[in-house]
Amino acid sequence: MSGKITMAMAALFVVLAANVLQSTNGATYTVGDSTGWRVPANNDFYDDWADNKAFVVGDVLVFNFTTGQHDVAEVTETAYDACTTANTISTVSTGPARITLNRTGEFYFICAVPGHCSGGQKLNVEVRNGNNGTAAVPAPGPSPTTTPVATSPTTSTPPTAATPTSPGTSSPPPGTNSASSLVSTLSPVFFMAIALVLMC
Template sequence: MAFNVTSSYTIRRTRRKNQQKRSSPRIQQGRPHLQEHIAMSRNLLLVLFAVATFLHGSEAQTRHVVGDATGWIIPPGGAATYTTWASNKTFTVGDTLVFNFTTGQHDVAKVTKSAYDACNGGNAVLTLTSGPATVTLNETGEQYYICSFGSHCSGGQKLAINVNRASSSTPSPAPEAQAPAPKATSPISPPRSTPAPGPSSGSVTYTVGETAGWIVPGNASFYPAWASAKNFKVGDILVFNYPSNAHNVEEVTKANYDSCSSASPIATFTTPPARVPLSKSGEHYYICGIPGHCLGGQKLSINVTGGSTATAPTTPSSPSPSGAVSPPPQNSAAASLGLVGVSATLLSVAAAFFYYSIY
């Protein structure tokens, strides 16, 4: 009986050892496989972390379109236009400024503070003549930009900004700009509206250029497009809105209109807003006598027909002039959101890969 018990115990022990020997290789073979997956997952996480860090650095650089949709023009609101625009921005090293303007009508000159205050572009640090122009902010401190064309800077086409270090998050107030303001010079679409009622039931008062006013529009089709939708009659009134000393209104002959000559004008109006009554039928021609403004498109030709009627003419939608400056590129905030989304997606993929590699 003792022999049988001992034999049974010996048999069971032998079987257990054999089972351990058979299972041990599988466990030992599985461990390197698991370690290999963990190592691969760790490397992938490191790579994706580096990519996310790079994208975050790219996200920090902002693209500022100067004036936003207004562009780089002689602003109707004067120098305060660009001062107000800059006051809401934070400029850091690595950011870019985009100046949208029509080539040949404006330029961008980077100048010293004294030249900025005096509107002197003669000794510019940098001059860009082709629009749109892109300027990379590669140094900290105050930076000054003007348009060196004629009296454009004096009319408010000037920008002062303060550039912070890349790590700074404090908004940068723009230095105070000084100068009165003429009107815009960038091509814009003719406004669409009905003329305001005239002083009497039989006449109509037309505001030339509507809300844009009497400006250097940047292309010659702006005012013809505006006038083409109007029905001018004797007794109507034209109103020219512009800043004092920035423009004037001269009624001229057709020959002088075609050649942009202000020699011997029929009438001259220098005080804004200029109200010009249409007292006779036929063709009437108006230009701005400030040098270069007529050549920039600040000219108006209209045809006046017989007496006014009791009903004011309606104004269909005006066609947009060709050659207008294209709209500014997409806001940098949208690009930043896209980069954040890409980073989140990459990290999610890495986490999923790590999980399934182990389990």
């Protein structure tokens, strides 16, 4: 009897460990590949780089650049189009920068060094839900405890920021709770594993 319980507990551990690894692993993309994050030779370089990729929640973008020469600012769509830092969501100034795509929807990144964005150092990616590969789920609005930052009466609340994971970066935005999403992912597997233990 003790042997069956030990085997069942081992099976439970393997199932839970596999689920945790599956739910936390995302693909890692080096922005611009060997070119890295710099002012490109043509303005469409980063659009072309992103075109053939399917980004999903949990993927990581690595921006390779020299600290002090470039940075990565996540901005709103309006700021992206105008190459302005008026609506900056977060900025990473230490290279290389690793940014986790933590929600579905559009992400807009620019280099905030004057002249770099207008020279083509800007990237827009669309992030989809990786669970089923179907159309993107709209990003949730701000939580009731989030205080919107308005830059003008006509400016809407900026979207939730990506999670920077490089030293010297800002902390994750309010309202993101990776623990609760992990628990919701683990719950069905956990209960199936418990059922397996009880059947032994």
